[in-house]
Amino acid sequence: MRIAIAGIATESCTFSPLPTRLDDFRLTHARDPQFAQLYPFLKKYPDGEFFGTVTAKAMPGGPVEASAYAVLKAEILERLDRLRPLDGLYLDMHGAMNVSGMDDAEGEFFTAIRMTLGPDCLLSASYDLHGNVSERAMAALDIITGYRTAPHIDVLQTRERAVRLLLRCLREGIRPRKAFVKIPVGLPGEMTSTEWAPGRSIYRAIEPEVDGERVMDATIQVGYVWADEPRMTACTIAIGIDIAAISQAARRLAQRYWDHRADFRFGVEARSVDDCIRLAMQEKDQPVLISDAGDNPTAGGVGDVTYFLERALTLQPPDLVYASIPDAEAVQRCLRAGLGAAIELEIGGKLDRRHASPLPVRGRVNFIKADGENPQVVLRVDGIRIILTARRTPFHYRRQLLDLNIKPEAHRIIAVKVGYLVPELNAIARRNFLALSPGAVNQDITSLPFKRITRPCYPFDPDMKWSPRVQLI
C-alpha cells in the first residue's frame, strides 16, 4: 500500500494583525530527523509503504499570507503528483487555518489534493480538536479524526489513529461513510478543556460510540472561536459502514454538547488583571501562576500586548516573573548594554498595535541568554523580572525558566502568556488565576467584532433554539 504523508497545520486568529508568513512554518521532509519524531509509529505497519512529502507547521498566529499558502500547497501537490499512483494519503492537519482572502483554507486544500490524486485514493486527516470543519472539507476527505484531550496529550495517538484507520480501510476495501453535525456553538478552549466538566464527560462519551465496525471512529470538534469566518462552529463527526449507526453517534454526541453549552466554565478563577495581581499578592503559597490569556500566542495572540505588565508595574507586586514579551529590538539593546547595565527602553506593543502600544520601562539587565536564534534577556524592574525574547516564544516548560536562572518555586508570582495551564505549569502552580486581559484572543468573545460567522450561534445568540441535523457526506 503506497501511502503519502503531507499537511499544513496552523491555527489562525482573524483578530490578530500579525500575518503568518512562509518563514513562520517549519517544514518537515521525509529525510529530516524530525520526521521520525512526528510519526514514530509508522514502523508498526510494515504493510504500508510511506512517502513523506512536506508537513508544514506554524505556531498559531494571524491569517496566513495567501502567497505563503500558495507556495506550500504547490510544493505538496507537485510532490504528490510525482508519487502517483497512491493508495492513500495521510494529512497531518490542525484544522483552523485561515488564509487571507479565503474562507475555508482546509476545504480548498483537500479539494485541490483530490483533483490531483483522483477519486480512488483514500484521504485520511487528523485534526486538533480546535478545528473549524466545513462541508467541503468533509466531502473531500474519506477519514477524519481529532484529538480527544485539551490540553493535548494525545497528539501521537491521534496521528496514529488516522493512519491506522486509513490502512484498515485500504486492506478491507472499505470506503467509510461520514456523518457530520455542525453545532452552532463557539466557545474558547479555556472553557471547553477535557480536564473538567462538562468537557471531560462529553469527550468520554466518544469511545462508547465507537464499535470499530459500524462506527469506526467519532470526533468532537470544539472549533476555534477567534476566527471570524462562516464555518466557525463546533461539530461532531462519525465514520463507519453503517449509515444509521454513524448518524446516531454523531447526533447523540452533538446533542450532548448542545445540552451542556451553558455549563462550560473556566477551569480556574478568571478575573480582571488587577484582581489577579492583587489576589496573588495576598496568597501565602508560592508560586501563584497567572495566565495572561487575552494575548496567549499559543491560541493565536500576538504575544507583545503590554497591558498586564503595565498594571503590574503600577501595582508593584514585590516579586513577579513575567514570561514574556517578544521584542527583538529591545533584546538587542539589552545585549549591547550588557549584563548588569541600567537601561531605559520601550518594550512590546510593536507587533500588535491594534491592542497595545510600547511600554516605557527603566530597569537593569539581570540575565542574558544570548545563544541561538532566539536570544532572551531578563530585565529587572524593581521586584518584576520581565523576560524579553527575540521571537514569539510560549513558555510551557520549567526548563525554559531555569535556563534564564529563574527557579519558579523561588518566586511569588509567575505570569505567563498562556490560556489554560499546560501540564508542566500546572504542576508548578500552588494556585492559579486566568487574567481576562485584552488582546487578539480575548476571552470575552461576545465583545469581539464578529461580522462573518454564521448566525444564530451560541453564545452570541443566547436564546436560539436548535436540534441536530445530520449531514451524510
Ligand SMILES: [Zn+2]
Ligand atoms: Zn488545540
